[in-house]
Amino acid sequence: xxxxxVMLRTNNVSKSFGPEGAATVALSGVDMTIRAGEFVTIVxxxxxxxxxxxNLFAGLDRPSxxxxxxxxxxxxxxxxxxxxPWLTARGxxxxxxxxxxxxxxxRDARVAELLExxxxxxxxxxxxxxxxxxxxxxxxxxxxxxxxxxxxxxDEPLGALDAMTRDHLHxxxxxxxxxxxxxxxxxxxxxxxxxxxxxxxxxxxxxxxxVVYEQSVPLKRPRAMDSNDIASRAAELTNRLKAEQGxxxxxxx
Amino acid sequence: xxxxxxxxxxxxxxxxxxWTWPKLFAIALVLGAWEILYLSEWxxxxxxxxxxxxxxxxxxxxxxxxxxxxxxxxxxRAGTGSLLALVIGSIVxxxxxxxxxxxxxxxxxxxxxxxxxxxxxxxxxxxxxxxxEQAILFVVVLGAGPSIANGxxxxxxxxxxxxTRLGRVLGAGPVALYRDIVLPAALPTYVAGLVQGWSFAxxxxxxxxxxxxxxxxxxxxTTLDFARQMSKVPExxxxxxxxxxxGMLVDTIFGTISRKIRRDRGLAIDD
Ligand SMILES: Nc1ncnc2c1ncn2[C@@H]1O[C@H](COP(=O)(O)OP(=O)(O)OP(=O)(O)O)[C@@H](O)[C@H]1O
Ligand SMILES: [Mg+2]
Numbered sequence: 037x038x039x040x041x042v043m044l045r046t047n048n049v050s051k052s053f054g055p056e057g058a059a060t061v062a063l064s065g066v067d068m069t070i071r072a073g074e075f076v077t078i079v080x081x082x083x084x085x086x087x088x089x090x091n092l093f094a095g096l097d098r099p100s101x102x103x104x105x106x107x108x109x110x111x112x113x114x115x116x117x118x119x120x121p122w123l124t125a126r127g128x129x130x131x132x133x134x135x136x137x138x139x140x141x142x143r144d145a146r147v148a149e150l151l152e153x154x155x156x157x158x159x160x161x162x163x164x165x166x167x168x169x170x171x172x173x174x175x176x177x178x179x180x181x182x183x184x185x186x187x188x189x190x191d192e193p194l195g196a197l198d199a200m201t202r203d204h205l206h207x208x209x210x211x212x213x214x215x216x217x218x219x220x221x222x223x224x225x226x227x228x229x230x231x232x233x234x235x236x237x238x239x240x241x242x243x244x245x246x247v248v249y250e251q252s253v254p255l256k257r258p259r260a261m262d263s264n265d266i267a268s269r270a271a272e273l274t275n276r277l278k279a280e281q282g283x284x285x286x287x288x289x
Numbered sequence: 290x291x292x293x294x295x296x297x298x299x300x301x302x303x304x305x306x307x308w309t310w311p312k313l314f315a316i317a318l319v320l321g322a323w324e325i326l327y328l329s330e331w332x333x334x335x336x337x338x339x340x341x342x343x344x345x346x347x348x349x350x351x352x353x354x355x356x357x358x359x360x361x362x363x364x365x366r367a368g369t370g371s372l373l374a375l376v377i378g379s380i381v382x383x384x385x386x387x388x389x390x391x392x393x394x395x396x397x398x399x400x401x402x403x404x405x406x407x408x409x410x411x412x413x414x415x416x417x418x419x420x421x422e423q424a425i426l427f428v429v430v431l432g433a434g435p436s437i438a439n440g441x442x443x444x445x446x447x448x449x450x451x452x453t454r455l456g457r458v459l460g461a462g463p464v465a466l467y468r469d470i471v472l473p474a475a476l477p478t479y480v481a482g483l484v485q486g487w488s489f490a491x492x493x494x495x496x497x498x499x500x501x502x503x504x505x506x507x508x509x510x511t512t513l514d515f516a517r518q519m520s521k522v523p524e525x526x527x528x529x530x531x532x533x534x535x536g537m538l539v540d541t542i543f544g545t546i547s548r549k550i551r552r553d554r555g556l557a558i559d560d
Contacts, residue, residue: 096454113456118451121554122473131469135460165555183459 049102064244077234085245111185117172229272346523370429382441407432432493435485440482444475
């Protein structure tokens with residue numbers, strides 16, 4: 037079996053912020069390879085460098101040491117929705133379509149389609165400050181999908197959503213990714229979500245941020261968030277994270 | 290139709306009214322105080338006429354051709370000067386915001402110019418240009434330009450870094466980044482600079498029209514001056530009222546646009 041092409045790779049990547057001596061080491065010696073069509077989820081404690089890693093992939097920052105390979109166009113969905121306040125939901129998505137080279141006459145239909153996916157069809161002409169936090173996140177998700185990139189990086193995209201909307205978007209994201217053969221890196225704090233979506237889950241440790249554990253998830257799709265398989269794998273990840281943080285309490289089989 | 294570009298906001302009558310009525314109320318207060326002062330005979334009535342006499346003079350004045358010529362001259366000067374200041378101030382502002390060495394060299398000069406009372410430029414302007422339109426325009430532009438430039442610079446400086454990062458992620462080129470993200474983000478501060486620029490332009494213009502009297506061209510400034518020379522006090526005050534009203538009218542228009550922009554973005558409306 038031939039392995040798919042490498043889309044993203046880090047070789048011993050480190051990233052520190054601040055002056056030497058008093059620097060915050062956000063990432064240290066990160067080695068990661070992500071292949072075409074893979075759906076990789078990243079979990080880890082707050083502040084372990086997940087957003088930093090996505091910023092490096094997206095070219096918004098340079099590693100302090102090590103090298104990075106990126107083979108393809110990247111879309112990044114920021115942890116904060118970052119919608120432009122002078123544009124409507126539609127305008128924000130249109131801007132991404134415009135830069136992605138979608139012709140003006142095709143944009144309207146594409147916007148409608150994307151807003152339908154995130155269930156905001158009725159809200160197209162609202163401005164960001166008129167939307168709820170979760171709605172803004174969904175507009176940002178639609179905008180991210182509008183970019184027409186092969187590699188999609190998402191930083192806790194569904195953090196502010198209720199369970200039903202989130203489950204719906206899991207299905208939508210999964211089917212878009214499959215249909216378009218996208219490569220995805222998806223950061224989340226929710227272990228079940230990580231197992232639900234990922235072909236592979238990467239657990240990162242803190243201080244300094246690094247990869248401490250990887251789990252491939254060979255479960256068949258479609259997967260249900262509340263299935264036992266997912267629950268037990270999520271529990272294992274949680275235990276690993278606790279162990280990594282040295283806060284594992286009591287004996288546990 | 291594309292929604293990605295910024296469009297000028299539409300303004301409703303209600304917006305304009307909610308902005309206008311406090312000013313009308315203030316005018317009523319002033320008129321009341323004036324009438325009381327007049328009735329108290331603090332100064333003889335040929336020096337300080339009452340509101341009624343003054344408004345009668347205003348009414349007469351409005352019926353003359355000369356008055357409208359004066360208004361036209363003054364408004365044309367204000368418009369030309371403000372437009373020039375807008376263009377020059379905006380270009381200088383963008384250049385200073387974009388180009389580091391220029392900022393180091395010129396940034397403080399702009400603030401210095403903004404603090405400098407523009408009327409202090411007149412003696413020099415008169416020597417350089419003569420007693421003519423150019424001298425007036427020169428000072429109006431110097432009065433308004435720095436506020437406008439500073440508005441642009443402050444606006445661009447305060448664009449949230451998250452927006453420019455977003456632009457890079459979306460793949461905006463340098464021109465598109467400015468057109469679609471940086472400039473629209475800077476707009477509220479820019480408009481605040483325009484409002485301030487207008488008030489400086491109007492002040493400079495009035496000073497200019499009083500100092501640079503071009504005899505054959507009637508203007509609001511010359512009308513004031515002639516009224517003083519002829520001791521036509523009601524006419525003098527009537528002219529002052531016209532000057533006040535024009536200044537407020539333009540300020541109201543700018544203020545309404547500014548509030549509308551801020552409201553559309555969910556920003557606090559601070560005035
Ligand atoms: N621009 C920056 N300047 C200085 N320090 C930074 C900067 N960005 C991140 N850091 C530091 O790097 C570390 C990792 O931050 P990062 O945002 O990547 O964490 P994260 O894993 O995304 O956390 P969370 O789950 O809370 O979003 C933190 O200690 C943070 O303080
Ligand atoms: Mg983060």
